[in-house]
Amino acid sequence: MIIKKVSMILFISLALLISGCDRTVQAPGEGGVVFNELMPLSAIQHVEPIQWLELSNIASAPVNLIGCKISNQDQQIFQITDNLIIESQGFLVIPSTETAQYAAHNVLRDAIITYPSEVFNIVEFGELSLSCDGRIIDKVIYEVSPKTVAASARSWQLAPDLPESNLQIEEKKWCSAILIESLMYGDRRFASPGASNPVCEAAMPYVSYNDQESVLINNIDWQATLKVAETEFARKLSTSELPIWGIRDQVITPDIATKIAALYFDNIDMLYKTSPFTMLDWNHAVWHLSWAISNLYRNGNADVKKQLQLAYEDAIKRPETLERYTYIAIDHIRNDIVVMGDIHTPANNRMKQLIVVPGNPDYLQSYDEYEDNVRSPLFLKTIHFLYTLKTVFTDSTY
Numbered sequence: 001m002i003i004k005k006v007s008m009i010l011f012i013s014l015a016l017l018i019s020g021c022d023r024t025v026q027a028p029g030e031g032g033v034v035f036n037e038l039m040p041l042s043a044i045q046h047v048e049p050i051q052w053l054e055l056s057n058i059a060s061a062p063v064n065l066i067g068c069k070i071s072n073q074d075q076q077i078f079q080i081t082d083n084l085i086i087e088s089q090g091f092l093v094i095p096s097t098e099t100a101q102y103a104a105h106n107v108l109r110d111a112i113i114t115y116p117s118e119v120f121n122i123v124e125f126g127e128l129s130l131s132c133d134g135r136i137i138d139k140v141i142y143e144v145s146p147k148t149v150a151a152s153a154r155s156w157q158l159a160p161d162l163p164e165s166n167l168q169i170e171e172k173k174w175c176s177a178i179l180i181e182s183l184m185y186g187d188r189r190f191a192s193p194g195a196s197n198p199v200c201e202a203a204m205p206y207v208s209y210n211d212q213e214s215v216l217i218n219n220i221d222w223q224a225t226l227k228v229a230e231t232e233f234a235r236k237l238s239t240s241e242l243p244i245w246g247i248r249d250q251v252i253t254p255d256i257a258t259k260i261a262a263l264y265f266d267n268i269d270m271l272y273k274t275s276p277f278t279m280l281d282w283n284h285a286v287w288h289l290s291w292a293i294s295n296l297y298r299n300g301n302a303d304v305k306k307q308l309q310l311a312y313e314d315a316i317k318r319p320e321t322l323e324r325y326t327y328i329a330i331d332h333i334r335n336d337i338v339v340m341g342d343i344h345t346p347a348n349n350r351m352k353q354l355i356v357v358p359g360n361p362d363y364l365q366s367y368d369e370y371e372d373n374v375r376s377p378l379f380l381k382t383i384h385f386l387y388t389l390k391t392v393f394t395d396s397t398y
Helices: 002-021 097-102 222-234 242-246 254-271 282-299 302-315 326-334 345-351 367-373 377-395
Strands: 033-039 052-057 069-072 077-079 091-095 126-132 135-142 156-158 174-176 206-209 339-343
Touching: 033 126, 033 135, 091 097, 206 345, 222 242, 222 254, 222 367, 242 254, 242 282, 242 345, 254 282, 254 302, 282 302, 282 326, 282 339, 339 345
Parallel strands: none
Antiparallel strands: 033 052, 033 156, 052 091, 069 077, 069 126, 126 135, 156 174, 206 339
């Protein structure tokens, strides 16, 4: 009797479990699945024709792409004929069949679905659409990321932290994959297939490319600002380079260039010995000071270049001395495109505490104001301790 009761309980439990798992996964609604990352065919100047796309389910429930189709600007269509479920907040990477055969990235090699390049391709620039049941789910107009001195190829990525649903095409922000070592695979290819996209440099609020006019600061007090720089270097911190980095896009005179070159040679080797402050370490400091010299040189006139020549020749060699940030440093320091601006909000806020611009209330008014508000060693140690503590608890598995 006991055995029968136990058997009945097990049977009922199994039936409930099965019925609870019996769910119908619906097709995605408009904006529920988005193109999240693309590696167009001609992005790779290589004998291997690498190409792939990534979809992301940003809806709150799983979706089934059976019957959906992906089309391009040439009316080529890839039809999904079998059940293909993407979990909520999940990713689906779809490479070409050839890519899956010899790709250097395991996510591409292990793809559960591929498309034949004989009938469908992601070409250099164009348009992709995902449609299900006759409805457009998502659409993207893209361009190939240019090859640079640091990268043979970079994927085209949707910026993270966008609205969760009902995305409008014009609201989407796309950019090239950032050049950090954790995203590199194969022959200097940078992408994040099957994972969340990292921060998008081009979508940051204070970035400018080859546009010095847009980042100029009027009426800088150069004597006071360089005095701030000297004081910061004397503190021997991993952030000591920031005053020079902050003025790297400004128009300078040969005399100012001479002083900056001297500050560079007096302090560049010191930065290698500095202790970390939050996430900023000597790698970041050396990269940013070298980047500053490179921008000042490339934006300068012939007389400015003459004064910065030796510093520039030294700075462009520094990326290879880094333990990290090597490729993004190469791209910022030696690329044809000059990356300008404060990049992100924390840097923009900090520059206003380091550059003296009398009459502009957003910046320091004098060197004395800098001295009155300089961050003490105790303050810096406290901030770094709290940052370290937060990192430990965030990374903890307990």
